[in-house]
Amino acid sequence: MATFEDVKAVIVEKLGVDADKVTPEARFVEDLGADSLETVELIMGLEDRFGITISDEDAEKIRTVQAAVDYIGSQQ
């Protein structure tokens, strides 16, 4: 089961943001400053860390930290 802390660790590494900014409500692009390639790198980081494949279509819908936690939970 993916925990918030596991997902947060990947986000901090891939987006290079301060851990305290990674709240459940934080949006990757607007709040955490991710550009288009960083969001791809983040998705890849989540795929690698949790052993899942995230389709393009699903990736488009994952816009917040909580959405990532929920999505990964639903895939495991």
Place this chain on the structure above:
Amino acid sequence: MTSASGGSPHRRSVGITALGAYAPARVVTNAEFEARLDTSAEWIESRTGIRERRFAEADEYTSDLGVAAVRDLLSRDPEALREVDAVVCATVSPDALMPSTAALIAMQVGLTGAAAFDLSTACSGFVYGLSVAQGLVLAGTARRVLVVGAEALSKIVDQTDRNTAILFGDGAGAAVVGPVPEGYGFQEFVLGADGAGGPSLYLRCAAPRLPGGFEMGETVGMNGREVFKFAVRVLGDSGNEVLAKTGLQSGDVDWVIPHQANIRIIEAANERFGVPMSRTVVNVDRYGNTSSATVPLALREALDDGRIRDGQQLLLVAFGGGLSWAAGTMRWWGGAPSLGARAAAAPAEVSA
């Protein structure tokens, strides 16, 4: 990953015995795209690392670029083509589907009669070509092989498509592959392809669609997100695989020469095989993605400025349409006239 690879550890030593490169004179900056497409120079640079690229003249085609790279090679080493009896041209922008661009180049550099064929693995074509050339030499089919990577991508990319137009440039490189002293030259290659990735990067020809039904557009098409993911993973995996096969660690590598598509891909892939950017040859900022020409252009540049020297351990990694990938290890032999720094380092475009 299932991939083809090189031969036994007891084979004869074969490697690069001459190298030349050419980039057309016309520089196209990001500002030019900003002026005519819905994009910005800053956006292009931050997403790709590209600041400018070269475009061929209106009447300058891939065979012309390839010939210019061979002439650059000859200007450095006039005897370099002796014993060459095969020519391989890696390109996705051939002058024509037939005759082959390899035959057109051979005809213009005094190699009429040599075996000549084009190789179609897109951006991984030059590294694929080196491996094919090694095979031809080791099998005794050829004494030496001229491997050319040449592209006039500006002719085949839709210059009104902001997703692809900004990425590609024109250029060429040429290498002679032949016997080198023992302990030098090519060590191992890892080659592979996955046709299921066709829809991610394509250029149509006789068929309107790919097996499975994917309809191709009229010009070069690319799914940037898919290519990015594929590239980062396959560069990392094939780089690690070829190092393991050679019995090397990432710390043994003096220089990585990666296919130059996007600085962000190079950075993410390097992280995966553990070689720092300080030991990676990068020129994507000045040439963009020249497909099969990126590796020889980067190699030529790092020889000219003295970074790559005799005896150093090199790692070549490339990926491209196919989807395809190719990685190779080699111990650089600097014993021939064109394989080191040129005293008055002339820019590649000032070739004869």
